[in-house]
Amino acid sequence: MSDRDDEANRFSARAARYVRVGANVGGVAARIAGTRLFGLEGREASNAEALAKALGGLKGPLMKVAQLVATIPDVVPPEYAAELQKLQSEAPPMGAAFVKRRMMAELGAGWRERFAEFDLKPSAAASLGQVHKAVAHDGTPLACKLQYPDMESAVEADLSQLEVLFSLHRRMGAVIDTSEIVKEISARVREELDYRREAQHAELYRLMLATTPEIRVPAPVATLSTKRLLTMGWLEGDKILNHKGAEQVVRDRLSTAMFKAWWRPFSHYGVIHGDPHLGNYTVFSEDGAPQGINLLDYGCIRIFPPSFVGGVVDLYRGLLEGDEARIVHAYEVWGFKGLTRELIDILNIWARFIYGPLLEDRTRRIAEGVSPAEYGRKQAFQVHQALKQRGPVTVPREFVFMDRAAIGLGGVFLHLDAELNFHRMFEAEIEGFSVEHVAAVQAEALGRVGLA
Incomplete structure (x- = not known):
């Protein structure tokens, strides 16, 4: 069999799996609905396993979406989140012959x-594409991210399955209205298909973190990039989990770099990296000593209205100073509707969890007695139980990736067992903060990279 036939068969099989997964998800949906209809409680775990098995037949965008959903507390029941988090988001790599044809299609x-x-052999394979190492004519090492073929139709098919999962959750008496969450996830995943936009995101991060040497951002190479091929400088580094056994000072140094990588762009520019996945950064060393982190992926970037950033700071200061009016104002700015005393108290459960480490002026761990996978689950359950008594609440769509970033970062700090004064770190990032200043610097930065 020729390489061409082999590749054709591989992607025909991929298409067939999409059809099968859609049918499997529908079958599990009917099973879950039947369980609820006939009052057969206590079967959530087995249903969750069946759903994960149905999804697990496909490697591709749906895995990315499923894992994303699993990291957002209370979007799906805990049993489902636990199963979805086990899924792997690696697609089978394209062979050398197919890579050559894809590169010819992009660059001629x-x-x-x-x-x-x-190097025709990929150094990494993910849900939407794979990365190849290359070298420029001037000797610069390069990373070429090449998108798999026909990903747009695959993503649209997967997003339709996502809507099936969310609509099922709503019919099961969900206490959080997921309609806005679906819109947000769909918008971000579609954006990830456009590698030109990702190159602009990388340029934005180079600008925002230009004076932060402990964080390195690769430089895009426009002449070797297209909508489906992104070429950037190659950043050498090793996995962050390789440093779990390092001295406390090293683990704290890396954790501080992670904190700055997420909160500095947000507090100064209203921009956040929505995917703090362990595979999206590596550790760079100098003279054999770990110094900081490489940020590698810029597909899932969220740009917020400056007023939203103001709400984040207002809620922090309201909780810190016991200023009830400021807390309520923050929720209103974010777009929460129908605020009552009861709803505010429920929202504060989650707020005090997220902000807790930032409110205490002492060196501490991000949390005690929980694993990275469990981080935030207890508080999400408390919120869920409280909301059961008052009916569905619509969560503003901006919260999807804000919450995801907070939970993902917390997991990193737990992995590294960091001991930091999060309060002073956060205060340093918001010193002199004003919504007007964020609006001005955001507009200038977006204009400079072509995102305005």
């Missing part, structure tokens, strides 16, 4: 001549 017949070296 003479694509190979534009590199001094190009």
